[in-house]
Amino acid sequence: MASPRLSAFRADHLWREACEPTFWLDKALRIVWVNAAWEALTGYPAESILGVTSRSHSPTQPGDRTELAASFYPPPQAIAGQPARRQTLILHAQGEKLWRELDFWPFRDNRGELIGFLGRIREPGSSGVFLDAAEPSLHEELLEVRRRLGRKHGIDDLIGQGEAHSRLLEQIRLAGNSMAPALIVGEPGTGRRTVAGTIHQLSQNSAQPITYIDCEALSAELLEKQLLELRSSAIVPRFERSPSEPDGFLTHSQGRRTIVIGDILALPRDLQVKLVEMLGQEPRPRVLALTPGDPEAALRSEQLRSDLYYALTPLILRLPPLRERRSEILLLAQYFLERTNRQAEIQKQGFSVTAQAILNAYDWPGNLRELDRVIWHARERSENPIVAGEDLPASIRGNLGSAYTPAPVPYLSKPLDELLTEIERQLIENALAKARSNKTRAAELLGISRPRLYRRMKELNLDDEADAEDDAGPGAS
Numbered sequence: 001m002a003s004p005r006l007s008a009f010r011a012d013h014l015w016r017e018a019c020e021p022t023f024w025l026d027k028a029l030r031i032v033w034v035n036a037a038w039e040a041l042t043g044y045p046a047e048s049i050l051g052v053t054s055r056s057h058s059p060t061q062p063g064d065r066t067e068l069a070a071s072f073y074p075p076p077q078a079i080a081g082q083p084a085r086r087q088t089l090i091l092h093a094q095g096e097k098l099w100r101e102l103d104f105w106p107f108r109d110n111r112g113e114l115i116g117f118l119g120r121i122r123e124p125g126s127s128g129v130f131l132d133a134a135e136p137s138l139h140e141e142l143l144e145v146r147r148r149l150g151r152k153h154g155i156d157d158l159i160g161q162g163e164a165h166s167r168l169l170e171q172i173r174l175a176g177n178s179m180a181p182a183l184i185v186g187e188p189g190t191g192r193r194t195v196a197g198t199i200h201q202l203s204q205n206s207a208q209p210i211t212y213i214d215c216e217a218l219s220a221e222l223l224e225k226q227l228l229e230l231r232s233s234a235i236v237p238r239f240e241r242s243p244s245e246p247d248g249f250l251t252h253s254q255g256r257r258t259i260v261i262g263d264i265l266a267l268p269r270d271l272q273v274k275l276v277e278m279l280g281q282e283p284r285p286r287v288l289a290l291t292p293g294d295p296e297a298a299l300r301s302e303q304l305r306s307d308l309y310y311a312l313t314p315l316i317l318r319l320p321p322l323r324e325r326r327s328e329i330l331l332l333a334q335y336f337l338e339r340t341n342r343q344a345e346i347q348k349q350g351f352s353v354t355a356q357a358i359l360n361a362y363d364w365p366g367n368l369r370e371l372d373r374v375i376w377h378a379r380e381r382s383e384n385p386i387v388a389g390e391d392l393p394a395s396i397r398g399n400l401g402s403a404y405t406p407a408p409v410p411y412l413s414k415p416l417d418e419l420l421t422e423i424e425r426q427l428i429e430n431a432l433a434k435a436r437s438n439k440t441r442a443a444e445l446l447g448i449s450r451p452r453l454y455r456r457m458k459e460l461n462l463d464d465e466a467d468a469e470d471d472a473g474p475g476a477s
Contacts, residue, residue: 021121023072027114029054031069041121043093044068056347057338058142060157062091066342074117075137076349076385078104081114087124087143097156099124099147138334138350145331158191158198159335160328164320171317176202181279181287183264183295183312186319189367192262192290195317200258205286208257215266223267227274230259230285262290264312265298272305279311287312322364322371332368333359336375337387348379354389357447361434362396425460428453432462 021041024033030053034046042049044065052069059067068091077084083105090098105118142159150156153169160168175182176199184192193212200210213226261267267275279287289312291298298304322329334350341347351359355378364370374396375387382391389397427446435441443453456462 023119023121025054025072025074025117025119027116029073031072032116038121041092041098042068042090055341055344056139056349057341058139058146058335059089059091062095063093067091070342072102072119073347074102074104074106074119075139078106078117079385081106081108086137087140088121089143089146090121097150099143138330139338142331142334142338155198155202158195159332160325161331162325162327165325165328168317168319171315172198173202175199175315175317178315179203179205179284179286180314181289181312182315182317184288184290184317184319185295186292187321187367188292189369190319190321191368192292192319193260195319196258196260196288196290199288200260200286203258203286205258210258210260213259213261214263215261216263220268220271223271224274227271227278230278258286258288260288260290263292264289264308265291265293265295265304269303269305272308276305276307276311322367326360329359329364329371330356332371333375336372337379340376340379344379347385348382348387349385350387352386352388353447355387355392357445358389358392358397361445421460424456425462428457428460428462 018035019037021038022035023031023038026032030051031049032051034049039046049065049068052065054069054071054073055066056073057070059070071088071090075084075086083103085101085103088100088102090100092098101122101124103120103122107115107118109115145159145161146156149158149160149169152166153173155169155172158169158172172195182199184195186192197210200206211230213223215223218226261275275287278285295304295309295313295316299306299309322332325332330351337348337350359371359374366373374393377393378387378391382388428442431442431445432439434445439453439457440450443450446453
């Protein structure tokens with residue numbers, strides 16, 4: 001007969017009273033139970049989160065139940081039925097960002113079918129039950145990049161890494177602490193408008209409206225009308241006109257709104273005069289000007305008035321094209337993929353090795369906007385949790401050309417071994433051409449290791465021509 005003390009044992013009571021924040025996901029990845037320690041850590045009562053489905057994306061908006069639930073999405077190993085751990089970002093109810101690690105235990109019924117996951121939240125760096133994966137996933141790399149950016153710059157939603165990106169974020173932070181005008185320069189699709197919005201959100205002006213003026217889309221008459229309206233305090237009824245200011249001048253409150261103007265080089269010269277006058281008024285509006293062009297060349301050709309140029313350029317932010325951000329492409333692709341997961345039933349977790357090689361090899365003339373479109377297209381086509389190379393648009397796959405797609409050969413025109421050797425030779429030659437004879441880059445395009453590429457080149461007598469240029473290192477031009 002079982003001991004009364006043992007028979008009274010309740011596992012759910014133990015978990016509920018545990019000091020470690022603990023939660024339970026059902027097989028549909030809905031949060032169905034949390035303990036008191038979980039409530040204390042997150043700042044949310046249990047009833048606010050129960051029944052919410054966890055989705056595979058990095059949380060960005062505090063106060064949103066869907067964003068909170070995303071913090072507890074299990075890694076692929078756990079979904080496959082193995083105990084696993086992962087890093088996560090939890091947005092507290094008060095907006096604080098909490099970096100933690102999660103342990104997951106999958107549970108199965110007597111038929112071997114998955115019934116749910118028990119999760120435990122731990123402090124980062126504390127000893128855990130499971131070993132970390134040999135290589136972090138793109139999701140974990142993205143979280144780590146966001147953590148570093150947030151700690152160093154106070155900005156974690158403009159994804160990137162490296163010295164150039166760090167300098168750009170410092171410029172954005174400085175611009176956010178100032179009310180001076182700024183000029184944001186970058187090719188179409190590089191995120192000029194996003195950067196302008198971030199500067200506005202970081203500024204003391206963030207509670208005021210932000211107004212966008214598109215100089216390319218509007219006629220000269222409409223542009224003039226918008227500028228005149230922005231000079232008139234009467235367009236914002238809730239702001240009182242100062243009796244000491246003449247008609248046509250901005251009130252103090254309206255003068256603090258942010259005006260984003262793009263493309264500033266398309267603004268007619270006669271309206272440039274009016275903008276200069278507006279910038280000379282007190283209190284001044286905050287003007288952020290955007291352009292995909294060369295402002296210095298426009299100044300020399302007198303397309304841009306010198307007084308406007310100097311009024312707009314206390315700070316110039318130059319956004320690099322995506323082709324100059326090779327080391328960041330996969331992180332950005334993961335960011336866009338996770339963003340699409342927010343509203344999708346089927347969650348995508350990452351990219352296959354082939355898909356990663358294709359994304360890295362493409363030149364991205366449309367920059368971030370094109371990458372966003374490509375990832376959306378691939379996630380719509382993909383039928384698996386991992387986006388494969390064939391899920392990417394043909395235009396992207398075709399960019400590698402014959403670097404990975406050999407030209408058709410006549411059927412049985414030669415012995416099979418000879419045909420395979422010719423195809424391999426052609427693949428290697430095309431990859432070397434694409435990589436400008438850089439062997440490290442060529443190996444990445446082919447999806448093989450550099451030593452293996454060396455061996456095959458030597459066996460195919462291809463190792464002489466590329467030696468000189470390969471010494472220049474990755475990225476040499």
